[in-house]
Each structure stands twice: as structure tokens, then as C-alpha cells.
Amino acid sequence: MAYWLFKSEPGEWSWDDQVAKGDAGEEWDGIRNYQARNCMRQMQVGDLGFFYHSQRQKRIMGVVEVVCTAHSDSTTDDPRWECVDVRAVGPFPRPVTLAQCKADARLSEMVLVRNPRLSVQPVGEEEWKVVCELGGYG
């Protein structure tokens, strides 16, 4: 199983919006970046991801699970773009801020720290554990 991080502008699609979709989940659509798309193509059902709020909040809100592998993005006719479906699994008791990630030496190689612009990105297993610990999750 692999770990990922999904970034969203809370004004467009927030953690609360994701939770409201329940176990059925929702398409992670609108991605127009090859690196991000390639990540989604690698995802398997059951993979877990962090849900990150960009812009003002800049914090990891909780955990989502991949419930459907990559398929065509319903928001475009362009066949290049694909997306997975994800459902909310649970919130972090204490959301983890970008500043916390940057301050933690164990997360210095995290993609979120090194390339915060990539909208869907891989997370290492150790990084996953560290962030869950910081968030009081699990």
C-alpha cells in the first residue's frame, strides 16, 4: 500500500465538503498537471492520503482513502486527464501545519516541504507515520 497527499484550496473543495460525501467518496477531478496525474495513475484501491488545505490554512486536515483507481476526469473532454475517487476516513485531532512539517527534521525530504506546488504527491511511509503522530491520529 502506498501513501499520498492531496492538496485543495478550501474555498474550492474543503475537508468538510469531502466528509459530506461520506463513504461513497468523490472524484478528485480538475487536475491538469502531468506529475500529479501520474501519481493518481499509480494509486490502488485502499491507498491512503492526507487531505491538505492550501492558501491561508496550509495544514493537513485528515486522512482519505482511494476508493476507485484512475479513470477519465468528468470535468473535461480532454482524454489526457484522469482522476481517482477518494473518501474521507477521519480527521486529525490536531491538524498539522506546513510550518510544523518544515520545522521537523524527519520531514525535510517531504514533497510538501520541497515542492509545495505539486497538487497530488507521494508520501513516504516514515513521513506518513511522523505526520500522523504530529496530528494525534491513529
Next chain:
DNA sequence: GCCAACGTTGGC
């Protein structure tokens, strides 16, 4: 609101 970083586009 600014600016740096990055990705994409298009001319050559």
C-alpha cells in the same frame, strides 16, 4: 498583494 518557483506553450 507580491514574488519566486515551476510548468507549459510556441517560435525557431
Next chain:
DNA sequence: GCCAACGTTGGC
């Protein structure tokens, strides 16, 4: 295929 120009993103 290279590279300059441009647009977008996102942290600050």
C-alpha cells in the same frame, strides 16, 4: 529539440 516567454500556483 531547445529555450524564451508567459501563466499559474501558493507561500509569505
